[in-house]
Amino acid sequence: xKFIKISIILFLIAxxxxxxxxxxxxxxxxxxxxxxxCLICQGQSVYDSESEFASSIxxxxxxxxxxxxxxxxxxxxxxxxxGDWVIFDPQLNKNTYVLWLLPLLxxxxxxxxxxxxxxFKN
Amino acid sequence: MKNKFSLFVVVIFLSFxxxxxxxxxxxxxxxxxxxxEKKNIPTFKAKDLYSNNYVNSDKIFEENTFYIVNIWAxxxxxxxxxxxxxxxxxxxxxxxxxxLNYRDNFNNAKKFIDDFGNPYSxxxxxxxxxxxxxxxxxxxxxTFLIDKNKHIIKKFVGPxxxxxxxxxxxxxx
Numbered sequence: 001x002k003f004i005k006i007s008i009i010l011f012l013i014a015x016x017x018x019x020x021x022x023x024x025x026x027x028x029x030x031x032x033x034x035x036x037x038c039l040i041c042q043g044q045s046v047y048d049s050e051s052e053f054a055s056s057i058x059x060x061x062x063x064x065x066x067x068x069x070x071x072x073x074x075x076x077x078x079x080x081x082x083g084d085w086v087i088f089d090p091q092l093n094k095n096t097y098v099l100w101l102l103p104l105l106x107x108x109x110x111x112x113x114x115x116x117x118x119x120f121k122n
Numbered sequence: 123m124k125n126k127f128s129l130f131v132v133v134i135f136l137s138f139x140x141x142x143x144x145x146x147x148x149x150x151x152x153x154x155x156x157x158x159e160k161k162n163i164p165t166f167k168a169k170d171l172y173s174n175n176y177v178n179s180d181k182i183f184e185e186n187t188f189y190i191v192n193i194w195a196x197x198x199x200x201x202x203x204x205x206x207x208x209x210x211x212x213x214x215x216x217x218x219x220x221x222l223n224y225r226d227n228f229n230n231a232k233k234f235i236d237d238f239g240n241p242y243s244x245x246x247x248x249x250x251x252x253x254x255x256x257x258x259x260x261x262x263x264x265t266f267l268i269d270k271n272k273h274i275i276k277k278f279v280g281p282x283x284x285x286x287x288x289x290x291x292x293x294x295x
Contacts (some may be wrong), residue, residue, distance in 0.1 A: 040260060040261065051260065052225060052232045052251055052261075053251070053260045054250065056250060056251030056252050056254065056255050057255060059250050059252050060252050060255050063252070079249075080161075080258075081255065081256075081257075081258035082258055082260070116258075
């Protein structure tokens with residue numbers, strides 16, 4: 001009797017942890033899919049799109065997560081296939097230096113202008 | 123002097139914006155991923171349309187020859203347009219054509235081949251489109267040219283035309 005009780009408890013714990021990990025995988029999958037651009041219906045993420053391309057990507061991402069790949073590895077896989085543009089959040093590389101550094105540069109230039117003006121006023 | 127300098131900065135800034143927007147007018151809105159030169163062919167396992175057996179990619183591309191991977195489907199109208207050109211290419215001894223049947227029904231795919239001819243040395247089934255993703259495809263038809271070192275050297279999005287066929291022929295000769 002005791003053995004059966006322990007078995008049931010162990011079974012429930014195992015099922016619960018299984019559910020937890022499946023839930024965690026779903027959260028990760030959705031997070032990744034929201035950051036992938038649908039190349040057919042541009043402007044939409046793969047998560048929002050119902051296109052054939054999007055459904056294939058959803059399957060691939062699901063498969064890669066089950067294979068144990070990390071988020072960054074999945075992005076890297078997709079980048080290799082489709083280029084940087086497929087990811088909404090582009091990496092810092094020689095093609096995106098302007099994209100990343102221009103706002104910072106404008107902010108600094110703006111800051112210098114404001115400080116200069118304030119100093120002149122004083 | 124100061125006013126002249128400000129005017130100069132404004133003119134330069136506006137000219138810069140004009141050039142950027144003008145260039146933007148000539149760029150197509152749709153993004154087509156560029157093929158990375160000398161990209162290795164993916165490693166995969168796929169079902170053969172006729173034998174229904176699974177085959178490994180190294181077995182598919184085992185010969186020391188050029189290969190063309192053509193993604194097609196019986197429901198795809200542009201695939202019908204390009205099919206005679208694929209038939210023409212299949213007559214060339216220096217190249218082997220591999221068909222990737224994308225999200226299709228077996229009977230329809232078979233009927234398509236029976237009606238229009240079979241240019242492929244092997245047809246693989248890509249039921250859920252994931253095999254196409256391994257190649258970096260995002261629709262049908264798409265055609266990939268693979269060299270003898272098993273590198274994808276060219277990618278053609280959309281139906282191929284005579285110009286593309288001539289380009290392929292000039293590469294493989």
